[in-house]
Amino acid sequence: MDYFVNLVTSGLVIGALYGLVAMGFAIVYRATGMVNFAQGEVMMLIAYAAYSLSTIPGLPFWLLLPLVLAASVGLGLVIERLFIRPMLGEPMFSRVMVTIGLAVVIRSSVLLIWGVEPTAFPRPLGSEPLRLAGIALYPGQIFALVSLALLCVLMALFFSRSRIGIAMRATSDNETTALLMGIDVKRISGIAWALSAVFAAFAGLSFCLMFSLEPEISQMGLRGFPATILGGLDSVVGGAFGGLVIGVAENLAGGYLGRGLKEIAGFVLIVVVLMVKPYGLFGQREIERV
């Protein structure tokens, strides 16, 4: 039983990481109808930049977080403006390929600048595990869980209450109609990319606080896909749920069925789910006119 509880807990923690990645995917998909294959690489770039910021002597962690977030908002806006907006109106294949090209460029540049060796990330929240009802959680793990919960609530409020959130929903529903209603569609797309970079920042920081700063971090983008698909590409909060489910499923598969299965359990799960529900668990079915 203890083994099971431990597997589930660490699954939830990894799942929170997947969830943060998946929410980043979903918000871009919602606003622009495309998948950002560079999400993992954006996460990597932000994490490495955060590391460089943290080496500045005398910079407290409470200042580091807003700095990193501001930098990631800037990064999201720059990427959208330089690479995504010029491709508006091109076929979907080319637009997705741009993000794939971007992914390779970012990953290679980061490795060329910072090197491939894993580096220890500072532990500003301490490294003593916290015991809650017999379950030990490290500060980094708590950071991941808390950010996921916080961002979930914020996003739910954002999409139901705020003007921009509602405009974003309208844009994803029908771009032309939204434009006619006076919504600045280009601005919406910029905001979506900035927000997705913020999700990437939280995911990247969680990763670094839990493990270390290593090139493997860009793999998290790929590993987050099953969560995104499970939740439905267009459902932001669904992505968080999908992440938790995939995290637990991977850990249980790894713990009970064999170590190697951990790596692919998520992918096997989504192939099966997609056969039954082609638009994910929470995704909306697309109806098309010929």
Add this chain to the structure above:
Amino acid sequence: MRSRTYKTDVAQLVALSDHRAPWLWAAAALALLALAPLVLGAFGLNLLITIFVLSIGVLGLNLLSGVAGQISLGHAGFLLIGAYAQAILTTDYKLPGLLALLLAGAVAALASLVVGVPSLRLKGLYLAITTLAFTFIVRHVVLFAEGLTRGSNGMPVEALSVAGFSFKGDQRFYYAALVMLVLAVLATLNLMRTRIGRAWLAVRDHDIAARAMGIDLMRTKLLAFMVSAFYTGVAGALVAAQTRFINVDTFSVLVSIEALAMVIVGGMGRVHGAILGTALIVLLPETLNLAFGAAGDGVKTLMADRIYEVKGLMYGVVILLFLRLEPEGLAGIWRKVKRFWVQWPLSQ
């Protein structure tokens, strides 16, 4: 100046070429390539072999992505399957090389049903992600089916041989690869002018509309996956026969992206584009090596130590540049240059 051609029946419409000139040019190019081993050293020869072998796989991916419009990020998986099938069949079962080559293609084609079947329900991005999942699953199966594949140790591969004649050594293998490429090109060109090829184009443009026109979506899409995987499987088998040793790391996810870069650089859905794109992407690191070799030792050591990252950076930049500046790829540039010369005094 060449005047307009008028086509009066279906046979002329679907003919491979309506002029004699392309055949002559193709024959000349082939003759040149056939003489290449007399001039080139081992290094140049190996580069050409790599281009030929990869071109076969890219032709397959091009059929699926460029012609039938199904994005695949999983072609590294098919290469892996083809290569391991070749290794297992020739080393463990002692099958003759050519038979193993075809079987490797067939095994990959069968495996493609694993991704092909979800593709019936999934479109665009969902499909791309499923094919990506496929690559991971294939890697896992190869790593853990140790009895068959020797896991992470990798496998030695027998040299290609046909009816007792062994294609050992660069020069002999060069001709084998060239013949396979010519066969693949002819097969592709012919496939694209049949009913199936035109059905693929229709599915790419709008699959629901294609279905309304009487195209069986299930058969057409599955066939696109199987044919594409067959090409890629054969290419994987040839890679195995060229390098004589394989392991799972030969075919990482970067290979799928490299292949997509080749298709985009060449021009989507164009046969000569696929070969031009492959040539450009394969030769790019070498050209840069030469160009920067003169720049000094610092750059040289960077190229040597970090070749994987430098290559990745290059593929990415090339993909981005072509998508932004020349979406039709090298095939588009080729067409423009040709038109310029054909209409020369009047060209704009």
